[in-house]
Amino acid sequence: MTEKILSLHDLTIDLGGKRVLNGINLDVYKGQIIGYIGPNGAGKSTTVKIMLGLIEDYQGEVEIFGQDIAAGDHTYKRRIGYVPENAEIYDNLTASEYLAFIGQLYGLDKDAAETKAWQLMREFDMDHVFRTRLSAFSKGMRQKVLIISSLLHDPDLLFLDEPLNGLDANSVMIIKDILAQLAAQGKTIFYSSHIMDVVEKISNRIVLLIDGAVAADGSFAELKEQSKEGTLEDIFNQLTGFDEHEDVAGNFVSIVSGGAHHE
Amino acid sequence: MNDFNSLKCLDRFQFLFKRVGIDYDAMRNILQLKLTMDQRRVPAIFSMNSSKKKQGNQFLKSLWYYVLYGLITVPFLFLGGHYMLQMSLLFGITMFFLMTSMISDFTSVLLDVRDKNIIGTKPVNKKTINAAKMVHVGIYMALSAGAFIAAPLIVMILTKGIVFSLLFLGMLILSLIFIIALTALIYIGTLHVFSGEKLKDIINYVQILLSVGIIVGYQLLARSFEMIDFAVSYTFSWWHVMIPPIWFGAPFEWLLGQHNAGGIVFLALLALVVPIISIIIYARLMPSFERNLEKLLNESGTSKRPLFDVDHLWSRLVCFSHEERVFFQFAAAMMKKEREFKLKVYPTLGMALFFPFVFLFNSLNDLQSGDIGDGKAYLTIYISSIMIPAAVHMLNYSENYNGSWIFRTIPLADSTSMHRGAIKAFIVKLYLPIFAVLSVVFLFIFSSRIIPDLIAVFLAGYLETVVSYKILNGLTFPFSQSFELAHDTNTGFNILLSLMAAVFAIVHYSMLSVNYGIYIYIGALMIGSVVSWLTIFRNHNQTQPNQAS
Numbered sequence: 001m002t003e004k005i006l007s008l009h010d011l012t013i014d015l016g017g018k019r020v021l022n023g024i025n026l027d028v029y030k031g032q033i034i035g036y037i038g039p040n041g042a043g044k045s046t047t048v049k050i051m052l053g054l055i056e057d058y059q060g061e062v063e064i065f066g067q068d069i070a071a072g073d074h075t076y077k078r079r080i081g082y083v084p085e086n087a088e089i090y091d092n093l094t095a096s097e098y099l100a101f102i103g104q105l106y107g108l109d110k111d112a113a114e115t116k117a118w119q120l121m122r123e124f125d126m127d128h129v130f131r132t133r134l135s136a137f138s139k140g141m142r143q144k145v146l147i148i149s150s151l152l153h154d155p156d157l158l159f160l161d162e163p164l165n166g167l168d169a170n171s172v173m174i175i176k177d178i179l180a181q182l183a184a185q186g187k188t189i190f191y192s193s194h195i196m197d198v199v200e201k202i203s204n205r206i207v208l209l210i211d212g213a214v215a216a217d218g219s220f221a222e223l224k225e226q227s228k229e230g231t232l233e234d235i236f237n238q239l240t241g242f243d244e245h246e247d248v249a250g251n252f253v254s255i256v257s258g259g260a261h262h263e
Numbered sequence: 264m265n266d267f268n269s270l271k272c273l274d275r276f277q278f279l280f281k282r283v284g285i286d287y288d289a290m291r292n293i294l295q296l297k298l299t300m301d302q303r304r305v306p307a308i309f310s311m312n313s314s315k316k317k318q319g320n321q322f323l324k325s326l327w328y329y330v331l332y333g334l335i336t337v338p339f340l341f342l343g344g345h346y347m348l349q350m351s352l353l354f355g356i357t358m359f360f361l362m363t364s365m366i367s368d369f370t371s372v373l374l375d376v377r378d379k380n381i382i383g384t385k386p387v388n389k390k391t392i393n394a395a396k397m398v399h400v401g402i403y404m405a406l407s408a409g410a411f412i413a414a415p416l417i418v419m420i421l422t423k424g425i426v427f428s429l430l431f432l433g434m435l436i437l438s439l440i441f442i443i444a445l446t447a448l449i450y451i452g453t454l455h456v457f458s459g460e461k462l463k464d465i466i467n468y469v470q471i472l473l474s475v476g477i478i479v480g481y482q483l484l485a486r487s488f489e490m491i492d493f494a495v496s497y498t499f500s501w502w503h504v505m506i507p508p509i510w511f512g513a514p515f516e517w518l519l520g521q522h523n524a525g526g527i528v529f530l531a532l533l534a535l536v537v538p539i540i541s542i543i544i545y546a547r548l549m550p551s552f553e554r555n556l557e558k559l560l561n562e563s564g565t566s567k568r569p570l571f572d573v574d575h576l577w578s579r580l581v582c583f584s585h586e587e588r589v590f591f592q593f594a595a596a597m598m599k600k601e602r603e604f605k606l607k608v609y610p611t612l613g614m615a616l617f618f619p620f621v622f623l624f625n626s627l628n629d630l631q632s633g634d635i636g637d638g639k640a641y642l643t644i645y646i647s648s649i650m651i652p653a654a655v656h657m658l659n660y661s662e663n664y665n666g667s668w669i670f671r672t673i674p675l676a677d678s679t680s681m682h683r684g685a686i687k688a689f690i691v692k693l694y695l696p697i698f699a700v701l702s703v704v705f706l707f708i709f710s711s712r713i714i715p716d717l718i719a720v721f722l723a724g725y726l727e728t729v730v731s732y733k734i735l736n737g738l739t740f741p742f743s744q745s746f747e748l749a750h751d752t753n754t755g756f757n758i759l760l761s762l763m764a765a766v767f768a769i770v771h772y773s774m775l776s777v778n779y780g781i782y783i784y785i786g787a788l789m790i791g792s793v794v795s796w797l798t799i800f801r802n803h804n805q806t807q808p809n810q811a812s
Contacts, residue, residue: 052384077386092300105385
């Protein structure tokens, strides 16, 4: 195997008196695209937040680029790019201001950051709104700005949390290709999402998290082999022990049509 | 992004920051961004009357108002015979003022969770992020304080000399540090104990309480003049230790008044030591503060179903149609839950509760006699109705105004039932509790003979509510507009409608000199109420065919 990029060892955390992560072990190697999936509340975002240093009181070890992040040295973040799930952004700023700011925080020179940001915006046909405030942007445009901001400093490791949120079909195709090409260049991508067919197509390794622990880990082909199911969605349903979607749907519909009897 | 003077000024001190391990360039960067965003934000002091969002830092423009407010403090410099009194009062007012602006304008800075996700994930150390936050607040606090004390400082230099003024500046800086640290510590404590949605509620209540407290405090300060002992010299009492403004007055008495009694020296030392200790505690607790800030993002906690649904009972009692009842409950829930609404309306309610007493005691002072119970001073209860138009107006607005599409898509038999439900909810949930508390206290003071008068006052309040609703809100759906629009409409009407309470009070007063006048007045109000209710909230769907024919 090639160089190890990140390694989680027995990662455990309690938040608000509840065990959210329960002993996660995971080694990720250079050039992998990890599809990080799991039901709501399984601990996907918490894992990512720990790796980015947003949450601190965890047990176990987190090593990124061979460095234990608990040591308190923040410099490892220079090689990381991050697209957060809920699209938080300073929307009083223009795209150019925001991107230049983020670029500078990553240690780029202001002009260099701005030029690069403009070039990337132009590729998305957004150069005409470069000096427009982000508050006027649509959801998809903001998402593209966030994606650009995570790539400005040419990071080696990318954390993407639902990065395709709000993007139209054409943009989705572009982003998928970008990710594939970045991985081919040796970048490592950590991709969390609920949309199974996208994960199935882009990732070369899938990690399924259930109740704070790794329930399955392998390529799509391997998972398919194990579970004898056709699509990732089916595998997901099977592994999360959820086989009653037809029953639930049936109950739901019968309550809807019988709702008049309830008070 | 332009370069800011405050940052250029800060550049001179960069060695200080570098010394304690702060990445100055990154901090400057963050500050520059924050200041740029502030230019595009409207501060609380302006939000009352700005019709459009103007360019430029509104905060800097509002500093001129601060200079004007500062003029109020000048007379205190010449009050009484000793420094202790003068300076304690001056610091009292200044600290009060700065604390208000800290809470109304900078709570959002201290509790910003976006910073954590956007900047926290970048290669910047935590110390630098925290320092940026502190300096950001510090710059504005220094500017507000500077504007506020400009007038008194000039007078001070001219009349009291340079040494006095320098000592004043030194004390001012200490008090600023104290205020910033104290506010932050209050939030740290709140964040530590509570979490999630509950925490947001608590912070909301803290803000409401503080804004009421500040208005009430001003009143009390004004009253206290009558009680102040204008003695020639200051005498120390143990409870002075509890009042921070007195600490900051003490150094003047000690160093310049040549008054070195143990108590004064002790107070003066407190002025020096407490701010330093509080800022050290703050710096120590900062990491845990940042950790707890994460709680604001978590939507935790399961809510229990209440054992007894009061709103439901009320809706059964006061609403006559099913639709109306539903809207009553909806409006009652919005008034109870929506934080922005509470922040806008509850302080007014607090004043409605408080001011009748202020005026009552004023009129008692004027009478200077024992026969309070026989007078007509209970008419001050009308003052609580002055807040009605402003509060009713707020029924139009909501943070989540986008949710109001639902009103347009549901099949409503009578579109006015929505308004009727909202008005009734307002009266029952907001007006009635205040009126009830006031009535109980007034009955206690004036005996049961004022019961008919109280009935009249309640009817007048009701009538004022209905008329205000019709004029201010018209047929706009309740909770369907953004609060941003709240500032530029109907301010004039608002004031005029507030005067309605005064008109009612005058009529009431004159009717009291007529035999059985109060009952005539009550009768007239009842007729007025019924007629206004029927004409204003007729069922449109039924009346329209009639009008057409």
